[in-house]
Amino acid sequence: MARVAATPDRVAYRYPVPVDEHAADGTPGAEQWRPMTWGQAAERVQHIAAGLMSLGIEPEQRVGISCSTRIEWILADLGIMCAGAAVTAVYPSTNAEETAFILSDSGSRAIVVEDAKQLAKILGVLAETPELRSVVTIDGSKPEGDAASAAAAAGVEVLGLSELEERGAAHLKDHPDEVTDAVAGIKREQLATLIYTSGTTGRPKGVRLVHDCWSYQAAAQSSLGLTDDTDVQYLWLPLSHVFGKTLTSGHIQQGSVIAVDGRVDKIITNLPVVQPTYMAAAPRIFEKVYNGIASKARAEGGAKYKIFMWAAGVAREYAETAQKNQIATGARTVPFPLQAKHAVADKLVYAKIRDAFGGRLRACVSGSAALAPDINFFFSGVGVHILEGYGLSESSAGSTVNPGEGYRVGTVGRPLPGTEVRIAEDGEVLLRGPGVMRGYHNQPEKTAEVLESDGWFHTGDIGELDKDGFLRITDRKKDMFKTSGGKYVAPSEVEGRFKAVCPFVSNILVIGNGRNFCTALITLDEPAIMQWAGDNGQAGRSYAEVCTSPETHKLISGFVDELNGQLQRWQTVKKFTVLPRDLDIEHGELTPSLKVKRPVVERENAALIEAMYEGSREA
Template sequence: MPVVKPFSTIAEMFDVITRHFIDSEKPAYLYKVAGVYKPLSYKELREMVELTACGLAALGLKKGDKVGIVSENRIEWIIVDFAMTTTGIIDVPVYPTLTYKQIEYIFNDAGVKATFVSNQVQLSKIEKIYDNVETLDKVIIFTEKGISAPGYLLSLRELMELGRDFKAKNPDYWINMIREVRPEDILTIIYTSGTTGEPKGVVLTHKNLVSNILSATQVVPMTPEDTFLSYLPFSHSFERMAGFYAAFACGGVVALAESIDTIAQNLLEVKPTVMTSVPRLFERLYNRIIKGVESGPALRKKIFYWALDVGKKYVQASKRGKVPAWLKSQYALADKLVFSKLKARTGGRIKFFVSGGAALAKELGEFFEALGIKIIEGYGLTETSPVLTVNRLDDYKFGTVGKPIPGVEIKIAEDGEILARGPNVMLGYYNNPKATAEVIDKDGWFHTGDIGYFDEDGFLVITDRKKHIFVSSGGKNIAPQPIESLLAQSNYIDQVVVIGEGKPFLTALIVPDFEAIKDYAKQNGISFQDDKELLHRDEIYRLFEREIKRINKELAQHEHIRNFRLLDKPFTIEDGELTPTLKVKRKVVEQKYKNLIEQMYEELGV
């Protein structure tokens, strides 16, 4: 079902949706308070947003001003975002994992006049940069526990009190501001994670986001009966559009996960029907399932693989439109013995997952489909608000990112780069006409930087990022992402980066799945004191040699991994090796492990 009511701006969306559900018993949001999920009604939400909006006006902030948000996902994020978008204030969301220096650069570039922060940790970053950001005046904090109190600081509660006084004197201010917001007005400036050079501010209008919401909800069914579990950062365009705005526009209930670490528990509490995610979650889930099966009794293992085989046959027969009676009964048994128990881990009500942010391995999609869990993959960029293509529930193909959504044009350039055009393409990069001209040509085509092609059925296939394509010293073009996806399916590999630019062959930096290799060590009588010692045991090195050898058989000769190193700690956002959507920053990793990489090639005479 498309959106509940038509709208042309995010401001209007908030107004019409909250009015529509104002007397509904169904909550708009669910969020944790003292360990228990608490509902927030549409009426409460509307009142809090209006008071916050009026509070911002009382501080002298007006349409066109830029205001930051430095916070983890929480109910206050939603309230302050709607307060700004309903009054024409441009919000500048910042990942809470950024350093104070990175925030300083963004705030100076955008000319931020005020900012919201979630807690003392984020406030301490702002305190360090306050004097260095000339435009910055007020700071509003969500939590009031144990905070220091510089003169420029006030709490969200205090801001709402200011709003209450302002509203008493200006009762029609907020509703008039909603009507003043135009589709062409700037909604937000989202700074890219800056894997190369300084981050760039992506300027998105109300029209950009609204066009994407309306198109995406035409092809991905969401209804007021749906419950979403949201854990990806709102600072990122994927969750902002899909898990936040689109879910709201369709009248769904959005439950906020406490963190990425609590998802397993939150799934059981919320029992969502739809969830947006990134492939990393499915990789972890897959490895956990397989590990549980492999370490279990022989009979359970036999039943699982029998059920998986039945599931795959059932899916293929369903696609052909003819499922024989014997297969139906076998599938019912497989569901009872295996699939229903696995689906219960997701809360038991999931209709589908939407995967984005990075490529989903074809094998993963097929594996979960056989279990009765459907994952539909889409593709897009911050610069395109973000969705360009998506697989439909009734028209999908794993290993592809689907077909263009309504209103979006896609074409492939001569060098294989994917180009996009449509109402969702950004205005440009803030204060950076040179960078804008490099990616949007005179005909309005946005150059994505991704390489891909349309298959015979019109599905878009992405091979890799243009800048990630290796050219080996032998002149071969090699896309590392598909190789990394294949390697990551090993039970023993948690994270991996393939190396090979300008080299005669490929090597890999591997972060092992420490739980899996500890289990292997115990089963094989390998003693060790800690993780580091375990990694240096010959038996573990040989285990990975065998894994690499097995995976190499599935790859072309020039894609073979010829050497590798095991790392004793995972890549993290905090160490700057991952983006907030868990994509590896390849250049950062290559620089950090430069000596190890050189050793791998020297060992083999390069």
């Protein structure tokens, strides 16, 4: 409300809309980016809130959202909270069984869904969601035939979002102060959001985040000075994930512009159009961009490839030298000869990379998993500054982040103001602060396992703090393993190093718990490896055939050898298998935030893993 009162006519959001449905050749038609002011957004939010109230939604009752990242997700989220209710975030990719569990466990009374596909999924689980009474479809989809009969029999009303807003507008004519009063009545400790962990094992747990969590995140982000009201942020991250959600809180505090479009396949196209000054992303995006650049240079061969490799080395050297000097002296300086080489490389290579990001990008924030330092140093030297941060669903995302000018590659920065970090005796990272959850929904025993009575939250991550207060995460506590020879291995460290040396890798899983050596399952980035395959005698083969070919195994073997040259003997990967397809969410191998579900991948590929150890002597 304060933001709207302060800047009602300032643009708050930009979002794509089709200019025409299809081009003459049948391809999707042109799009344009439409602005929405804070005042326009507030009107729609009020109508959504009032519409939900007209459906009987009461304070702290849960209303789900199952939708990709788009402007309507944000408006629905704000509308639900302005009604005094709480949002149950559901990934649109979540299968029917897990969706039913989340809606039932949360006791959700209504849900906003994106389209007919999401509607069909919800109507298919009505028997498992007895408290659900209303379904709102963003695209206006309605059930037909048996589906309509099933909804009616269950007492579930289905209406379009525009209908909900019309009802809300009519409701406000008779109850003009109802939404304002509901907002005024919200308490700091009132439930705002239930985000279900996409955890790599077991049933998801509902993380209870109250209004004070989001208010704290907004204030803490603003105090860092990383962004201001002149910024344009490109938001494509899943809003069902805590990382995406917390960005919207900071945006309201800052009063800047968010360009919203969750279509990952549109990122490269959108960047030059949106021209963001700020963007947040998961490491996989930066890895894919790096792999794409390196693969294109390799395919061009000759002088261009040599120039790129030289420029990449200069970028890393420049960034590492600047960081070392800043730590030692406080000044981010480099010697003149290196400055000169960097200036030449900038004209030949770096400027084109920055242009691909829109040309105005001041900083990116990376979170949800570790980014390989070599990749980060590369982008830093190029002038695309990636500030790694750290947080969990249980801490409403942001707990630490690297400062804008003094960021340190290889760390996740310092704690946000108001957040405390300490390292337990066994190396586990503990957090305490206003952003920490108030517990797991309906699971007091699970809550007690991770949340101490004095507010310290056990993250499950292993890390260390340096003398300047920068946090470095070394691995997940449960992922670290010991070889049969008694040596500890942090798999994420090895995996990160491999991603930096191999431009074709998509995912890698290092294995070796209780074994006498380490092995790895590797998947390859399809565009990168198929381009290489076409240039190396494998044209016409399918992606699966290329991945499993002897030629590809030989190619990847060279990168594994390069990796092993950087590792201790017990960390080295003795054998590896390239899988015939990439890991994905649909097969349950990745979480919606693109984290690898190790137990699932190991279970699915148990025979391949055993084959790599066949004939070896277990100590």
